[in-house]
Amino acid sequence: MCLSIPSKVVKIDKERNVAVVDTMGITREAGLELMEEDDVQIGDYVLLHIGFIMNKIDEEDALESLRVYNEILEKLDEEERRSLVEEDDNCPNRGA
Amino acid sequence: MSQLQLKDLYDGFRNPEVIEGFAKLINEEAKKLPKPVNIMEVCGGHTHSIMKFGLPQLLPKNINFIHGPGCPVCIMPKERIDHAYILAELDDTILVTLGDMIKVPGSHGSLQDARAKGADVRFVYSPLDTLKIAQENPDKKIIFFAIGFETTTPMTTSLIDIVIKKEIKNIFFHINHVTVPEVMVELIDSRDEHVDSYNNRIDAFLGPSHVSVITGSKIYEKFPKKYNRPVVVAGFEPVDVMEAILMIVRQFNEGRCELEVEYKRLVSYDGNKKAQALIEKYFEKASLFKWRGLGNIPDSGYRLKDEYAYLDAEHIYADILPKEEIEDHKLCICGDILRGMAKPNECTIFGTACKPQTPLGSCMVSSEGACAAYYKYGNLL
Amino acid sequence: MNKQITLAMGNGGEENNELISKIFYKAFKNEILQKSEDAAVIHGGELAFSTDSFTVSPLFFPGADIGKLAVCGTCNDLAMMGAKPKYLTCSVIIEEGFSTRELEKIVRSMKKELEVNGAVVVSGDTKVVPRGSVDKIFINTTGIGEIQKKGISSNNITTDDVILLSRDIGCHGATIFCAREGIELSTTLESDCASLTHQVQALLDAGVKVTAMRDATRGGVSAVLNEWAKQSNICIEVQEDAVPVSQEVNGVCEMLGFEALNLANEGTFVLAVKKEDAQKALDILHGFENSKNAVTIASVTKQYSQKVILLSPYGTKRFLDTPTGELLPRIC
Numbered sequence: 001m002c003l004s005i006p007s008k009v010v011k012i013d014k015e016r017n018v019a020v021v022d023t024m025g026i027t028r029e030a031g032l033e034l035m036e037e038d039d040v041q042i043g044d045y046v047l048l049h050i051g052f053i054m055n056k057i058d059e060e061d062a063l064e065s066l067r068v069y070n071e072i073l074e075k076l077d078e079e080e081r082r083s084l085v086e087e088d089d090n091c092p093n094r095g096a
Numbered sequence: 097m098s099q100l101q102l103k104d105l106y107d108g109f110r111n112p113e114v115i116e117g118f119a120k121l122i123n124e125e126a127k128k129l130p131k132p133v134n135i136m137e138v139c140g141g142h143t144h145s146i147m148k149f150g151l152p153q154l155l156p157k158n159i160n161f162i163h164g165p166g167c168p169v170c171i172m173p174k175e176r177i178d179h180a181y182i183l184a185e186l187d188d189t190i191l192v193t194l195g196d197m198i199k200v201p202g203s204h205g206s207l208q209d210a211r212a213k214g215a216d217v218r219f220v221y222s223p224l225d226t227l228k229i230a231q232e233n234p235d236k237k238i239i240f241f242a243i244g245f246e247t248t249t250p251m252t253t254s255l256i257d258i259v260i261k262k263e264i265k266n267i268f269f270h271i272n273h274v275t276v277p278e279v280m281v282e283l284i285d286s287r288d289e290h291v292d293s294y295n296n297r298i299d300a301f302l303g304p305s306h307v308s309v310i311t312g313s314k315i316y317e318k319f320p321k322k323y324n325r326p327v328v329v330a331g332f333e334p335v336d337v338m339e340a341i342l343m344i345v346r347q348f349n350e351g352r353c354e355l356e357v358e359y360k361r362l363v364s365y366d367g368n369k370k371a372q373a374l375i376e377k378y379f380e381k382a383s384l385f386k387w388r389g390l391g392n393i394p395d396s397g398y399r400l401k402d403e404y405a406y407l408d409a410e411h412i413y414a415d416i417l418p419k420e421e422i423e424d425h426k427l428c429i430c431g432d433i434l435r436g437m438a439k440p441n442e443c444t445i446f447g448t449a450c451k452p453q454t455p456l457g458s459c460m461v462s463s464e465g466a467c468a469a470y471y472k473y474g475n476l477l
Numbered sequence: 478m479n480k481q482i483t484l485a486m487g488n489g490g491e492e493n494n495e496l497i498s499k500i501f502y503k504a505f506k507n508e509i510l511q512k513s514e515d516a517a518v519i520h521g522g523e524l525a526f527s528t529d530s531f532t533v534s535p536l537f538f539p540g541a542d543i544g545k546l547a548v549c550g551t552c553n554d555l556a557m558m559g560a561k562p563k564y565l566t567c568s569v570i571i572e573e574g575f576s577t578r579e580l581e582k583i584v585r586s587m588k589k590e591l592e593v594n595g596a597v598v599v600s601g602d603t604k605v606v607p608r609g610s611v612d613k614i615f616i617n618t619t620g621i622g623e624i625q626k627k628g629i630s631s632n633n634i635t636t637d638d639v640i641l642l643s644r645d646i647g648c649h650g651a652t653i654f655c656a657r658e659g660i661e662l663s664t665t666l667e668s669d670c671a672s673l674t675h676q677v678q679a680l681l682d683a684g685v686k687v688t689a690m691r692d693a694t695r696g697g698v699s700a701v702l703n704e705w706a707k708q709s710n711i712c713i714e715v716q717e718d719a720v721p722v723s724q725e726v727n728g729v730c731e732m733l734g735f736e737a738l739n740l741a742n743e744g745t746f747v748l749a750v751k752k753e754d755a756q757k758a759l760d761i762l763h764g765f766e767n768s769k770n771a772v773t774i775a776s777v778t779k780q781y782s783q784k785v786i787l788l789s790p791y792g793t794k795r796f797l798d799t800p801t802g803e804l805l806p807r808i809c
Contacts, residue, residue, distance in 0.1 A: 002248060045105060
């Protein structure tokens with residue numbers, strides 16, 4: 001597996017071409033050698049791999065995925081409620 | 097103010113409710129499948145997630161995983177580990193590599209055995225740590241034993257770049273980087289004298305996550321087009337894997353055969369061009385790279401370009417590094433397992449001569465290998 | 478077994494167990510040793526007896542130092558057998574050139590922790606060895622404690638017990654990793670290093686039916702649960718999301734490829750108590766700062782004998798194994 005961790009950029013040192021990234025309360029320096037100049041900004045979410053930032057995380061796409069997951073959950077919930085209601089409607093003992 | 101929190105990037109993609117939700121959708125969708133689907137997860141990272149989160153337990157019987165060759169330490173042949181061992185034993189060298197390499201046995205033993213015998217082997221977190229070791233040991237030759245797929249290759253080339261620019265004289269490289277598309281082709285398209293690989297049972301691929309971050313999804317285009325195998329590039333989180341499986345099942349039900357990307361938050365079509373440029377600057381494809389369990393695969397590995405031969409430990413130490421091929425264990429059926437033609441427990445040495453503590457074949461070497469996973473989780477699978 | 482001793486053989490996990498059983502248990506074999514408890518129970522069940530050596534690097538780290546560790550380690554092993562630590566020995570092996578001031582600092586911190594435990598050092602030994610023979614300083618402590626409640630043993634756990642955990646896990650292991658040279662991680666994490674004597678005393682005073690206790694040091698909670706499953710011939714089913722892990726420890730695990738359950742702790746213990754007393758035990762533990770988040774994490778069953786199972790929050794399960802190999806950052 002290529003262990004790579006979503007992290008947040010908290011500091012940039014242009015001189016040494018490194019960023020400081022935060023991974024759930026742990027901070028570490030990460031090399032910017034694989035990123036275009038000025039591409040990475042403080043506050044960006046990035047992927048860290050063996051001491052290097054290997055790419056930025058696209059926030060819009062991440063949010064879109066999370067939105068889709070929510071919709072799926074809501075839809076499933078609704079279906080479940082409906083099927084429960086149906087079951088209830090079909091229950092022979094209903095009103096007994 | 098951003099809406100997204102770092103926490104969401106972890107929790108959001110491990111949310112138990114969402115995993116259950118996808119499990120329901122997949123089970124519904126899979127009822128319509130005309131025949132069972134065998135999905136190969138190429139990358140060891142996916143194997144790890146699938147096993148760690150127990151995902152097969154959530155899936156219907158007609159969806160199977162074939163665990164692929166995508167673990168860079170598992171596929172390292174004995175010949176190359178022997179190189180590392182021999183280099184580490186030299187009096188004036190320090191062999192530096194990543195922690196994963198520690199246990200993998202060559203014909204003399206593993207690198208942890210070499211260290212126990214007095215060889216100077218250092219396991220680092222980042223290739224950049226090599227710089228410090230070189231600085232602190234000016235009278236030693238530091239050899240970086242570079243391993244990994246496309247994900248890790250650019251980090252090695254970054255180190256090479258720094259070594260050249262800063263004119264550091266005591267860092268050298270032994271390159272063992274390998275590439276994914278070539279082994280995928282090998283698994284579905286090759287014929288060797290032992291196995292009729294056209295009989296492989298791979299119906300679709302789960303595309304690697306972080307390899308694709310570097311290469312872009314473009315490297316998989318030929319698989320749906322030329323080889324008629326759908327590819328869905330997926331993240332490593334359990335929600336990512338479940339979503340990708342649903343996407344694959346839907347392709348079959350809708351009669352599509354396409355390249356799709358589930359892991360859009362990190363994978364683009366073109367990938368990280370700067371990283372690719374660094375690789376191109378220093379490396380070229382080695383004509384053959386031998387994979388443990390699969391044998392020689394054309395164009396599947398990298399080597400340093402000739403103009404950087406002065407950094408290449410394989411070139412510098414050519415007279416002491418053996419070139420003879422070492423056969424894989426005769427009874428080992430890792431090749432068949434990787435092609436999806438056999439299950440680990442069908443191997444005669446599985447769990448007897450070949451165990452995680454004393455692995456003989458590539459699939460038993462790391463916890464991400466198919467055999468190691470079967471050994472560990474066997475009665476829960 | 479390997480022809481050479483490797484670092485993995487000191488990991489508190491699989492290789493370590495193999496080394497102990499194939500070399501030491503084989504030679505020293507006797508009934509007391511074979512019980513394989515945190516401390517040996519001797520003298521007609523009245524005394525607990527234990528020894529431990531400390532080789533941590535760096536010597537000083539957030540939350541503690543090697544001195545505090547050396548006292549906590551042995552006192553906790555005694556406490557885990559329901560004993561009150563009384564007498565300790567202290568042996569040090571010091572590398573030539575080591576700073577006297579640092580040695581004083583270490584000894585002061587030992588003194589402080591001895592007071593916490595109400596124990597005294599009654600015998601000791603000092604050796605100085607040439608540079609390079611040891612890494613700065615190694616400390617051994619051996620201790621004797623008076624057993625307050627007889628019969629506590631990791632060989633007696635049954636399906637009438639539930640498994641509790643005193644606090645969030647992995648802080649010591651994660652802290653040491655961050656403090657090590659070469660990893661270069663910074664964090665506010667501190668080692669959980671602490672004496673457990675008072676918590677144990679409170680549990681015993683209240684008459685809680687404790688079957689077994691063990692501090693989850695090297696090899697972490699995984700090692701403890703696997704040892705228990707084997708020793709008591711039971712299956713332990715752990716509710717994965719019930720195990721508390723701090724965000725920082727999770728961060729270290731994500732970054733270096735570790736499992737929190739395998740990380741070392743130095744003031745965290747696992748308890749097997751009778752079901753009916755679980756709430757009482759938790760109430761008592763919650764009264765201490767160091768165990769204010771104590772929780773129930775597992776049940777004891779017969780499903781897969783001698784195995785530990787992790788139950789995920791979405792209904793899948795997997796085996797939790799004894800850790801193997803040397804703990805190293807990995808990319809895979």
